[in-house]
Amino acid sequence: MKGKSPATIKDIAIVLGISTSTVSRALQDHPAISKKTKEKVWKEAKRINYVPNTLARSLRQKRSKTIGVVIPEVVHFFFSTVISGIEDVAYEKGYSVILTQSNEEYEREKMNISTLLNHRVDGFLIDVARDSKDLSHIEMIQKRGTPVVFFDRLVSGLTGDQVVVNDFKGAYLATDHLINLGYTRIAHLAGPPGLSITEDRLEGYKKALMDKKLGIDENMIVHGVGVDIDVTRKIAFELLSRRHRPQAIFAVNDPAAVGTLAAAQDLGIKVPDELAIIGFSNWQFTEFTNPSLSTVDQPGYDIGHQAALLLIEEIERDEEEGPKAPDRTVVLEASLILRRSTPKPESMII
Amino acid sequence: MKGKSPATIKDIAIVLGISTSTVSRALQDHPAISKKTKEKVWKEAKRINYVPNTLARSLRQKRSKTIGVVIPEVVHFFFSTVISGIEDVAYEKGYSVILTQSNEEYEREKMNISTLLNHRVDGFLIDVARDSKDLSHIEMIQKRGTPVVFFDRLVSGLTGDQVVVNDFKGAYLATDHLINLGYTRIAHLAGPPGLSITEDRLEGYKKALMDKKLGIDENMIVHGVGVDIDVTRKIAFELLSRRHRPQAIFAVNDPAAVGTLAAAQDLGIKVPDELAIIGFSNWQFTEFTNPSLSTVDQPGYDIGHQAALLLIEEIERDEEEGPKAPDRTVVLEASLILRRSTPKPESMII
């Protein structure tokens, strides 16, 4: 039932009584073809609604002008901004994006990569799933020589280009800000173990405390917090119910901060007067919470943008048989966004 | 610099001393091939890390097992949930998703579709850009016989399968709820002209008023509101500064409702005591605004899910040379979500 099959280069060649190679060249505006021929070809192509077949082209050229993206989740403000950054660069550079989401599952991530490999994507942009510990599926791509750029979460034991936010510094800034506000009992809701963001933010928190000689109280660190608001709400409820409850909390991400906010409300603890809270990521909703949330901005769009640029550069160097460049790491700076969940510095004389 | 080129079916055939067609069949678990041969083939394939080339396969089979998605924006809670729904279905059914965003620009949308056509996607999932009035680029796909499913925004003058939310009814529910709360001066911040969602929500608003004999006051309708919070803030500021200001506002989307919330705060108008506000879409942040926002839930994930199912069904019917099914329209129901930006019904005796 599907109309006649699409027009091909051959159809044009026959109508014009020339060879397919001439048509192919004309279509690509090849310098060796006469202006007259080109125009005839373009006209006829237009007339019959010719649509080039990228599949055939890619097969022949062994390059697909396509990049594969593997991301834990699409419904996530941060990731959606990353994807947008990727898509914009791809569009500009003439690449297409095949998008896959792992839903944080190792098996699905493996399948995703396999599918993308089958599609012969020219390169990969990967944010590993939380569940992924065995990384052979990723090493495999690299062994095949396909360029890969990692972003957001890093994986120890893997080499390659990477684009990350300076989580350590972001966490340091947040914690240091709390210290400067005069708090001494500052808790940290740390993320799931094994993720670089978890480690780096925890380290930033610790370093800030050490630098100001506050010492680290392991009781003030709760591990394994994710993005489920209700779960964090319970965890925070418990933390805030302790006799010596923290005066301030630095949460590993914004949903955790919101869970903490909810727990404080549950307990009748006033934010920011009786408890200061800082999140991480600057999710879209943080502006609209009550009170609005102080947080650390994580430039998702830029991450996607940079990662895609890096990848495409790598792909094109590869094609020109250029020497493999050494691994590059792009670190984007995180910055503090102060809103209402932390008190205004009283010392500010403005 | 890119290692040796990837292994092919031929490599396997040579090593095992059999023909490529046998290898091809064995790889597909074709019934005519002996168990013994299959196992030899599988083993060798595994040994040399064989990765099938989908490009070649698609070229030969004239189907790519790929669907093209054209969406106005990725960074948008609603759209991200739609994409997620699409991706999940695609994954399950063995299709890949090529994602493009139009950024609401007509030219870019045209390019996106052209690229997708070049990639020979088996079908399209399209949410048209706000700027698109000339729809010949979309008609062109349909004329070629490639299945298309539209979702979210509809375009008059186009035929095809579609998946939409019952915007009319959602708007009716929202407005009716405000009427039932006792308000008589209910304003509507309407969306950009020319979009089906704008029209349908406006009509739902009007119908609810008519049904309760309230009559329609054109002064209470402000047209052309988008998703820019600051812009709406200004528009709402003006609306709320009038002598006879509205008692309640139904906004065409959640960002507009938040802009209204901000304007009310600017003017010292208490929500919900002095002004009730209802949005539309149930964006993620609506739960966290202050006060939290009453809104109409728009099931994005389901839209993506249904649209993808419909499309794949269409694609596969097409391939089996089945008769073209008549256009189908799936309407998903919107439901009211009541939070704190509208007062509790006083009549509720619970």
Place this chain on the structure above:
DNA sequence: TTGAAAGCGCTAACAA
């Protein structure tokens, strides 16, 4: 400035 011919990796009709 153009054409002939080979081939990218795979599938499938037909033959054996």
Place this chain on the structure above:
DNA sequence: TTGTTAGCGCTTTCAA
């Protein structure tokens, strides 16, 4: 149960 062969639509080398 397997092999032979042609060809999907395009690019590109070589020759003219």
